[in-house]
Amino acid sequence: xxxxxxxxxxxxxxxxxxxxxxxxxADVLADxxxxxxxxxxxxxxxxxxxxxxAAIVAVGASRILGGETRRMVELAELGAxxxxxxxxxxxxxxGRLSAALDERxxxxxxxxxxxxxxxxxxxxxxxxxxxxxxARSITGDPTWTLAVMGSIDESTLPAGVYATEGDHAPLDxxxxxxxxxxxxxxxxxxxxxxxxxxGAFVVVEVAASDELRAALLAPREGRAAPSRSExxxxxxxxQHAGMAIEHALLYARVRAQADELNRLAALQADFxxxxxxxLQTPLTSIRALAGEVQAAPDLPASANADLDAIAHQADRxxxxxxxxxxxxxxxxxxxxxxxxxFRVEPIVERTWGALRATDRPFEMATEGAPHLAIGDPDRFExxxxxxxxxxxxxxxxxxxxxxxxxxTDGSRLLVAVTDQGRGMSDATRRQAFDQFFRSAxxxxxxxxxxxxxxxTARGLLRAMGGDIDASSRLGAGSTIVLTLPxxxxxxxxxxxx
Amino acid sequence: xxxxxxxxxxxVDDDPTILSVLARRLAREGxxxxxxxxxxxxxxxxxxxxxxxxxxxxxMPGMDGFELSRRVKRIADLPIIVxxxxxxxxxxxxxxxxxxxxxxxxxxxxxxxxxxxQRVLRRASGGRPDITLDGGEVEIDLTKKRLVTAAxxxxxxxxxxxxxxxxxxxxxxxxxxxxxxxRVWSDxxxxxxxxxxxxxxxxxxxxxxxxxxxxxxxxxxxxxxxxSSGGA
Numbered sequence: 204x205x206x207x208x209x210x211x212x213x214x215x216x217x218x219x220x221x222x223x224x225x226x227x228x229a230d231v232l233a234d235x236x237x238x239x240x241x242x243x244x245x246x247x248x249x250x251x252x253x254x255x256x257a258a259i260v261a262v263g264a265s266r267i268l269g270g271e272t273r274r275m276v277e278l279a280e281l282g283a284x285x286x287x288x289x290x291x292x293x294x295x296x297x298g299r300l301s302a303a304l305d306e307r308x309x310x311x312x313x314x315x316x317x318x319x320x321x322x323x324x325x326x327x328x329x330x331x332x333x334x335x336x337x338a339r340s341i342t343g344d345p346t347w348t349l350a351v352m353g354s355i356d357e358s359t360l361p362a363g364v365y366a367t368e369g370d371h372a373p374l375d376x377x378x379x380x381x382x383x384x385x386x387x388x389x390x391x392x393x394x395x396x397x398x399x400x401x402g403a404f405v406v407v408e409v410a411a412s413d414e415l416r417a418a419l420l421a422p423r424e425g426r427a428a429p430s431r432s433e434x435x436x437x438x439x440x441x442q443h444a445g446m447a448i449e450h451a452l453l454y455a456r457v458r459a460q461a462d463e464l465n466r467l468a469a470l471q472a473d474f475x476x477x478x479x480x481x482l483q484t485p486l487t488s489i490r491a492l493a494g495e496v497q498a499a500p501d502l503p504a505s506a507n508a509d510l511d512a513i514a515h516q517a518d519r520x521x522x523x524x525x526x527x528x529x530x531x532x533x534x535x536x537x538x539x540x541x542x543x544x545f546r547v548e549p550i551v552e553r554t555w556g557a558l559r560a561t562d563r564p565f566e567m568a569t570e571g572a573p574h575l576a577i578g579d580p581d582r583f584e585x586x587x588x589x590x591x592x593x594x595x596x597x598x599x600x601x602x603x604x605x606x607x608x609x610x611t612d613g614s615r616l617l618v619a620v621t622d623q624g625r626g627m628s629d630a631t632r633r634q635a636f637d638q639f640f641r642s643a644x645x646x647x648x649x650x651x652x653x654x655x656x657x658x659t660a661r662g663l664l665r666a667m668g669g670d671i672d673a674s675s676r677l678g679a680g681s682t683i684v685l686t687l688p689x690x691x692x693x694x695x696x697x698x699x700x
Numbered sequence: 701x702x703x704x705x706x707x708x709x710x711x712v713d714d715d716p717t718i719l720s721v722l723a724r725r726l727a728r729e730g731x732x733x734x735x736x737x738x739x740x741x742x743x744x745x746x747x748x749x750x751x752x753x754x755x756x757x758x759x760m761p762g763m764d765g766f767e768l769s770r771r772v773k774r775i776a777d778l779p780i781i782v783x784x785x786x787x788x789x790x791x792x793x794x795x796x797x798x799x800x801x802x803x804x805x806x807x808x809x810x811x812x813x814x815x816x817x818q819r820v821l822r823r824a825s826g827g828r829p830d831i832t833l834d835g836g837e838v839e840i841d842l843t844k845k846r847l848v849t850a851a852x853x854x855x856x857x858x859x860x861x862x863x864x865x866x867x868x869x870x871x872x873x874x875x876x877x878x879x880x881x882x883r884v885w886s887d888x889x890x891x892x893x894x895x896x897x898x899x900x901x902x903x904x905x906x907x908x909x910x911x912x913x914x915x916x917x918x919x920x921x922x923x924x925x926x927x928s929s930g931g932a
Contacts, residue, residue: 487806487807488715490810491722495721541858544899546894577898692894694897
């Protein structure tokens with residue numbers, strides 16, 4: 204690639220690469236960054252980065268385009284001039300201009316094509332390599348290399364970045380030396396000539412931080428010095444390089460943390476699933492055995508009542524284990540509920556019966572045209588059980604509990620559970636469906652709750668295309684509304700013929 | 701059970717408590733119950749005589765329920781119900797659906813097992829696993845639980861699959877709504893005719909070009925439904 208092409212490449216790189224990296228980093232890291240340094244600092248960083256890029260791009264564009272325009276104007280003036288001696292030159296110059304423009308257009312199209320098809324690499328080595336490539340393109344000199352010092356693990360940088368070691372000097376030592384250079388009195392900031400124990404180099408300072416010190420460098424022996432415009436572009440590349448590499452390193456670090464967190468979460472989910480599975484087989488036996496003994500003739504009434512209690516408690520335990528399992532499945536994304544048609548009223552009655560809250564007046568009202576819900580009846584029962592269990596837990600003994608079943612807009616069915624309990628404050632209501640959330644009030648009323656019931660209920664209902672919501676006033680009871688997709692329970696038309 | 705011949709059930713589970721309690725429960729329902737504590741024991745029990753249905757625990761040491769079901773299905777089309785501590789959403793059970801007629805997730809109510817066994821035995825067996833309607837306009841694959849029309853490919857729910865299996869077994873003949881209810885749902889589901897209506901309506905959206913003017917899944921008013929092989 205020639206120098207002119209090199210400039211265009213560097214310009215495209217300068218314009219396109221940093222914002223791409225910034226956006227990719229911002230997209231991936233925004234949450235983590237906000238969590239780590241706070242929203243305010245994140246916005247300041249974002250604004251700062253944007254402003255720096257805007258300035259750099261503006262300066263770079265005006266220099267490059269300015270230089271090219273000057274040259275074209277010179278050629279055009281030459282062509283328009285009446286100097287006969289210059290005519291032959293003029294014709295030649297116009298031809299060169301035309302050819303150069305054609306070539307330039309072709310190269311721009313090619314580069315644009317490459318940049319569209321190239322994957323965006325976010326790792327520090329790729330970014331470093333891109334910067335070295337930019338320096339090589341600008342000067343047409345393949346000996347440019349990047350020296351990285353500081354707390355960066357050099358083993359993470361690929362050999363490719365240092366591939367032009369040549370026979371000048373031990374590269375490690377050159378890097379060490381270059382990165383200790385003081386900023387010299389250069390005409391272009393950040394770009395200087397320096398002579399060390401291994402000869403003369405062009406050294407481009409890479410925008411450094413405490414953690415990252417780096418320099419782009421190329422041996423000078425037997426080579427023409429870069430022109431001023433080349434040095435200016437090199438200076439820009441140096442500034443970009445530091446920022447881009449730091450972004451990439453930050454990205455890599457946060458991603459490693461995220462990977463570790465994901466690994467721990469998966470471990471926890473596995474553990475939960477294993478424990479739940481181990482609980483299920485004995486539970487099945489207990490339930491079934493209690494039922495078998497109850498089926499025996501001539502059982503004393505007291506024994507029957509005890510067996511009933513065993514079956515009831517086993518059932519409760521089964522439902523709780525079921526909740527734990529459902530939670531772990533929701534979190535690992537493997538819960539795919541069935542999509543059956545079912546009537547919710549018998550499930551409401553059965554679930555209420557399973558709670559054995561015999562001291563509570565219970566009423567179920569069905570409104571509107573009959574509808575069948577679409578979803579997984581077992582999962583709906585699981586969600587409903589959590590809601591009804593809460594209603595009983597957090598309302599005074601003897602107070603009534605009501606369930607209203609009603610179609611909404613013809614395609615949904617709502618099941619509203621209302622209690623006359625202590626109710627929830629607005630703050631509590633907003634957090635009621637959060638995992639492990641238990642208000643101080645709730646801990647007071649029922650110290651044995653786990654805070655997973657409503658959280659799991661919401662996950663289950665949403666997985667079936669439904670949802671759950673709460674309305675409540677402190678001291679005036681709560682209404683929890685479960686919704687599910689539904690269809691009218693009407694006969695279908697479509698007679699043969 | 702009202703049949704005079706008691707249908708035989710082979711129960712396979714490595715947990716002796718479960719084995720004994722389920723055996724007693726099924727025996728009370730009138731089944732001839734045999735038990736086996738492992739996969740190999742089940743295979744040798746099968747050599748001595750075929751039951752009407754096999755109930756298998758998925759997680760057993762050595763040969764698990766998956767492997768046992770696979771081997772059994774290679775020999776004969778014996779209906780299988782799988783007991784499992786994992787639920788249907790997990791890949792292992794999904795793969796098992798190729799071999800098993802039904803599965804029950806532990807912990808379950810023994811009544812639920814009885815209802816499922818009865819439903820599987822009620823179901824007409826030996827239906828064709830796949831079929832095309834209207835000279836290839838519609839392809840139904842019951843094994844893969846898929847239905848393909850010009851409009852695309854649709855996954856079938858277990859209930860839809862059972863309904864189509866029943867209708868395919870009586871292709872071009874009317875199946876009464878009552879029969880559909882008995883064969884497609886178990887007693888424990890508490891289904892009523894509206895379950896059939898809504899399921900048919902949803903199935904038509906997958907099967908028919910215009911669900912309001914069905915050509916394949918037809919209503920015989922006041923009687924039931926029939927699947928038309930040629931397209932009405």
